[in-house]
Amino acid sequence: MNSVKSCLQSGQLNRARELFDKIPYPDLYTLTLLLSAYSTHGLPKQSIALYRKLCKEKDLYPDRYVILSVAKACSLSMDAITAIELHSDAIRFKLSSDLPVGNALVDMFGKCGLIEEAISVFDQLPDKDVISWTSLISAHANCKQSGEALQVFRVMLLSGMKPNSVTLCTVLHVCSAMKAIKFGKEIHGFAVRNRFESDVWVSSGLIDVYAKSFNPHLARHVFDGLPDKDTVSWNVMLSSYFSVGNSEEALELFGKMKSGGLMNCASWNCMISGFAQNGRIIQSIEMFAEMQHSGFRANEITIASVLPACTDVENRRGGKEIHGFIYRYCFIKDKMILTALVLLYAKCGDLMKSRLVFDRMIDKDVVAWNAMIFANSMHGCGEDALCLYYQMIKSGMKPNSMTFMGVLSGCSHSLLVQEGRSIFSSMSCGYGIEQDAEHYSCMVDVLSRAGRLQEAYEFIQGMPMEPKASAWGALLAACRVYKNVELGMISANRLFKIEPENPGNYVLLSNILMNAKLSEDASNIRRLMKDRGVRKAPGRSWIQIKNKVHTFVKGDDNIACRDDIYDFLDKIGEKMKREGYEPDIEFVLQDIRGEEKEESLCSHSERLAVAFGAMHLNGESAIRVFKNLRICGDCHHAIKFMSKILGVGIIVRDKLRFHHFRDGFCSCGDRW
Incomplete structure (x- = not known):
């Protein structure tokens, strides 16, 4: 028996199990130690399996401590079937009225999502203590019954049972989830009257309630009143500021934490995810780098926070560095992280790497x-x-x-x-x-891209719900490709009613009319757009070279290497014309002369970005450019020629999809 205990104390679970299995009639104390050790080391299912094995083979007669150990394992693994069986065992061995066992069963059923069973056990307890009530409150909370959880707390107070700090923390967690600031304030008053305000866990719960209710001033009031602040309370206060979009206050508070050496990994995670959620993507990535330089090692939560940030700014290089970190520190079994990595590579234009990560996922x-x-x-x-x-x-x-x-x-x-x-x-x-409406919109897109415009229009008319903008938008985009003026006007007029502020719809219809030589009608659409105060967002393209993102806007004279870029475009333009390229000046709507229209096309942001990428290839096999709007038709045509002349792949992600240009062709087949 002592040898089993020694192995467990040194963490040798397998050896302890070998020794235990050799004991003909193991005592309940040693069994309890082994059952508990499995749960402590994150192996609750093995704890349950051992209990079931002994019940079947050794005719086990469990005591209170065995039942408590298995109840803990059921809670951790959320094994509802074993939970019900364990309750039956507790009744059969006359342990169900034992207060600690009853409390554990209430908690177990709550963790397993069996609220009716939890209530039944609670009601049948001959005596109840504060743990009984707290367990039932927690059970309701775990089963997403927040209102019932607060009601149990009220009944508890009426019964004369005084809550402890764990009870208050549990109730405050419910208030936080519900954003129930009024009830939270009542708990705050109760905490002050009963001298709980100095309890760091209760105060952290109050801070969280006020934070989730978008009231950082009250949260800061509670925080400042804490005589001894721990890292948890600092972190909750950080989250409070980020929840209302106050990144500057969060950064200032974090600076104080760094000065006092109060940060932990969770503090860095809070800053990384907080900046990302508030749209400050670059700061999120910089915070991740600073975390590593400060000697803190990232965990799964860190990686799950920073990967989406890299994805949002198409930071493929940063994603590759994090990919290496994932493999170095053995996060390769984390499905959430690897899925985020799959999306990162895909959204950064590297589908091959995306598939490689996916194929290596075990589960x-x-x-x-x-x-x-x-x-x-x-x-x-x-x-x-x-x-x-x-x-x-x-x-x-x-x-x-x-x-x-x-x-x-x-x-x-x-x-x-x-x-x-x-x-x-x-x-x-x-x-x-x-x-749903989005699936119907996808089906409209399927028909529209294939040129079955009339069929797509009839499909929209037969939808069992009101068509969304995405359905009419798919049809309108296809009308541009297939030059269908009639359905284009019908689609656009519907879109003008559904989303009158979207400039893309006006631009698309204007292009359709211009291509049909209906210049007066096109002018009317542009005039309507102007009268309604709808402004087209300026085209913006960007490309990452090493660790720096370079952004280009049409006609911007302050771009990096401006003269070199235009010189490059002039030279490659001559080669393109010899290969058969002819500028499509219909994509320039301004009333300017032909030569000026050609020059205007050369200043489009995506063409500038591709040229800059070609000038800085440095051994890269592809140029990856990103654009905030739909790629210009002439630029699409031009980049096909550029890919052939340069002999490299050019990947452009516009508002709708990725375009893979190679050897003079595009993956979209000129339909986008």
């Missing part, structure tokens, strides 16, 4: 499959998206609503009409998923 959930399907769809690889979908089904994974969005999007980009129809129909009849 893929539906989110990971969806991410890879969407990745292929946004890159125009509809066949691959469809293939992934069928692989997912074959693996036994059940698709969800987002899966079908991704697959249908892939079908639209690759003109897979019949496949799209089949997938759309299978949603309801095959998987019991009702199509």
Whole structure:
């Protein structure tokens, strides 16, 4: 027995189990030690398996401590089936009326989502203490019954039972989730009257309630009143400022934490995620770098916070560095992190790396499959998206609503009409998923991109719900490609009513009319746009060279290497013309002369960015450019020639999708 205990104390669980299994009739004390050790080391399922084995093979007669240990394991693993069986065992061995056992069973049922069972055990307890009441409150909270949790707290007070700090923290957590500031203030008053205000956990709970209720001033009042602040309270206060978008106050407070040496990994995570959530992406990434230089090692939460930040600014280089960090520190089994990495590479234009990460994932959930399907769809690889979908089904994974969005999007980009129809129909009849307005919009896109405009229009008219802007927008975009003025005007007029502030709809219709030589009608649309005060956002493109992002705006004379860029464009322009390139001046709407129109096209932001990338290739196999709007038609035409002349891949991500240019062709097939 002592040898088992010694092995457990030194963390040798496997050796302890070997020794335990050799004992013919193990005592309950040694069994309890081993059961508890499994749960302590994050192996609650092994604790449950051992208990079941002994019940079956040794005719086990458990005592209070064995039941408590297994109840803890059930809580950790949320094993509802074993929880019910354990309750039956407690009744059979006359332990259910034991107060500590009863409290543990209430807590266990709450953690397993079995609120009716938790209430039943609580009601049958002959005596109740503060732990009983707190366990029931927590059970309601775990089962998403916040209102009932607060009601139990009220009944507890009426019964004369005085809450302790754990009770108050539990109730405050409920108030925080509900943003119930009024009830939170009542708890605050109770805490002051009963001298709980100096308790750092209760005060941290109050700070969190005020923070979640968007009241940082009251949160700061509680924080400043704390005589002994721990790192938790500092971190909660940081979150409070970020929750109301006050990044500057958070940064100032963090500076004080650094001066006092009060930060921990959670503090850095709070800053990284806080900056990211408030749109300060660069600061988020810089904070991650500073964290590493300060000697703090990132954990799973850090990586999960900074990866989306890199994705938002298409920071492929930063993503690759984090990828290396993930493998160095063995985060390769974390599904959430690896899925975020799949999306990062995809959104940064590196579909091959995205697929490599996905293929190396050992355990893929539906989110990971969806991410890879969407990745292929946004890159125009509809066949691959469809293939992934069928692989997912074959693996036994059940698709969800987002899966079908991704697959249908892939079908639209690759003109897979019949496949799209089949997938759309299978949603309801095959998987019991009702199509929503976005799924219908995807199907409109499938038909529209394939040139079946009339069919798409009739499909919209037959929708069982009001069509969204995305449905009419898909049809309008296709009308530009297939030069259908009539349906273009119908679509645009619907969009002018649904989203009158969207400048893209006016621009698209104007382009359709200009291409149809209806210049007066096009002028009327531009005049309507002006009269309504709708302004087209300036085209902006950017490219990352090493660690710096370079941004280009049409006609900006202050861009880096301006003269070199235009000189490069002049030289490659001559080569392009010899290859057969002719500028499409219809994409310049201003009333200017032909030569000036050609010069205007050369100053478009995406062309400037591609030129800058070509001048700074430094051995890179591809140029990756990102644009905030739809790529200009002439620039799209020009970049095809540039890819052929330069002999490198050029990847441009515009508002709608990725365009992969190589050897004079684009992956979109000139339909976007």
